[in-house]
Amino acid sequence: MRKIRVPASVGSVVLLFALLCIATVVQSQSQDKFELKDGDKIVFLGNSLFENEFQFGYLELALTTRFPGQNVTFRNLGWTGDNVWGQARSTYTNPPTPYQHLINQLTAAKPTLVFIAYGGVEAQEGEAGLTKFREGYNQLLDKIDALGAKSILLSPIPVMFEDTSAHINQRNADLKLYSSEISKIAASRKKQFIDVYNPIEAIAKNTLVIENGSHLNETGYFQLAQILRKSLGIPAQVKDINITIGKNGSEAIAPAEVATNTDGASVQFTIKEDELPLPLPAAMPNAQVRKIKIAGLKKGFYTLTADHQQIVTASAKAWTEGVAISQGPDYYQVKQVQEMIQKKNDQFFFQYRPLNRTYILGFRAYEQGRHAKGLEDQSLIMKWLEGQIATHSVPKHRVYQLKMLQ
Numbered sequence: 001m002r003k004i005r006v007p008a009s010v011g012s013v014v015l016l017f018a019l020l021c022i023a024t025v026v027q028s029q030s031q032d033k034f035e036l037k038d039g040d041k042i043v044f045l046g047n048s049l050f051e052n053e054f055q056f057g058y059l060e061l062a063l064t065t066r067f068p069g070q071n072v073t074f075r076n077l078g079w080t081g082d083n084v085w086g087q088a089r090s091t092y093t094n095p096p097t098p099y100q101h102l103i104n105q106l107t108a109a110k111p112t113l114v115f116i117a118y119g120g121v122e123a124q125e126g127e128a129g130l131t132k133f134r135e136g137y138n139q140l141l142d143k144i145d146a147l148g149a150k151s152i153l154l155s156p157i158p159v160m161f162e163d164t165s166a167h168i169n170q171r172n173a174d175l176k177l178y179s180s181e182i183s184k185i186a187a188s189r190k191k192q193f194i195d196v197y198n199p200i201e202a203i204a205k206n207t208l209v210i211e212n213g214s215h216l217n218e219t220g221y222f223q224l225a226q227i228l229r230k231s232l233g234i235p236a237q238v239k240d241i242n243i244t245i246g247k248n249g250s251e252a253i254a255p256a257e258v259a260t261n262t263d264g265a266s267v268q269f270t271i272k273e274d275e276l277p278l279p280l281p282a283a284m285p286n287a288q289v290r291k292i293k294i295a296g297l298k299k300g301f302y303t304l305t306a307d308h309q310q311i312v313t314a315s316a317k318a319w320t321e322g323v324a325i326s327q328g329p330d331y332y333q334v335k336q337v338q339e340m341i342q343k344k345n346d347q348f349f350f351q352y353r354p355l356n357r358t359y360i361l362g363f364r365a366y367e368q369g370r371h372a373k374g375l376e377d378q379s380l381i382m383k384w385l386e387g388q389i390a391t392h393s394v395p396k397h398r399v400y401q402l403k404m405l406q
Contacts, residue, residue, distance in 0.1 A: 034232040036067040042074045043109045046117030050078025057341040062225035065276045068393040075109040083121045084136035111149040119178040120156035153186045155179035155197045161213035194231040218281040245296030264298045266403040273395035276334040291322035301405045306398045344385040351378045
């Protein structure tokens with residue numbers, strides 16, 4: 001076979017062209033900005049990783065506060081013990097089959113974006129069940145694509161049973177195997193994959209985030225929300241405030257702005273908020289919170305207030321070093337939003353999963369089927385709550401005042 005010699009200059013040009021192509025692809029991928037718009041309908045579909053989130057609402061809150069005021073609806077279709085075939089959704093009425101229930105519920109939600117969290121249950125079958133899982137996952141993605149919705153695929157999370165280390169290691173090895181398979185499926189279909197296994201495993205080494213061996217607690221869901229935000233390219237919420245008081249006036253670094261001049265005994269400033277902060281779990285009172293640093297104060301103790309509400313009192317030295325702010329009007333406001341999200345999700349849960357489904361919607365509907373109208377009416381309550389959530393998620397213009405105690 002004859003070898004063709006490529007001149008060095010030509011080879012260099014080819015190499016340069018290839019590098020430029022790669023750079024262009026990487027750049028185009030980095031420009032894919034995640035955003036939610038009016039009319040978007042988000043669905044969380046999966047097993048207990050999503051169902052247990054009902055009681056906290058951190059995932060929905062993290063996206064709602066990032067895109068405040070938008071008319072976006074969220075529906076949590078998580079079901080404990082569920083898999084890509086919807087087997088946990090079985091009812092006494094058959095048909096529809098469990099899988100048909102899953103598809104019917106998904107279709108009724110009319111999603112524009114679906115977050116999918118499967119693999120944790122299926123991984124119990126080990127390597128032997130991998131082919132079947134792949135087929136089932138792709139079948140589900142085909143249906144979501146047919147609905148015209150985008151999808152983002154999540155990995156399972158690790159388990160931490162108080163059992164023999166050999167058993168834990170094998171379970172987690174299987175979970176990693178299925179996580180890898182989900183990643184491959186995402187790559188082959190050009191969908192985003194979010195690895196939550198490794199971040200949760202790393203956090204769990206120092207923080208209690210998993211209880212009962214395999215379920216996230218409040219702190220775990222707070223951390224999961226942070227992982228999702230970071231993976232989606234959403235900037236960190238926390239921005240420290242830096243203010244310097246000098247003889248010739250005061251200076252502030254954005255997002256703060258000094259409202260009035262000061263003599264070193266008080267200062268008034270505003271903060272231009274892009275979004276509300278996430279409320280902190282009880283087990284993490286001071287984690288990932290904003291610090292306010294104010295230099296140039298006279299010696300003494302100072303109290304920070306906003307909207308006539310006292311937030312915190314600290315010494316001039318402490319203010320110079322930075323005081324963590326984990327309470328105040330913004331936190332009260334976002335806590336209200338979180339509570340409304342939880343109420344709305346409760347309404348939805350009992351609408352699509354009524355305790356007496358067999359008697360209202362199933363084969364015994366001839367007995368209590370009249371109550372189906374009551375389930376439909378819950379949509380009106382949810383719609384009202386969603387309007388309140390959108391309104392209250394918008395940050396308010398607040399004036400802060402730091403004043404020396406007399």
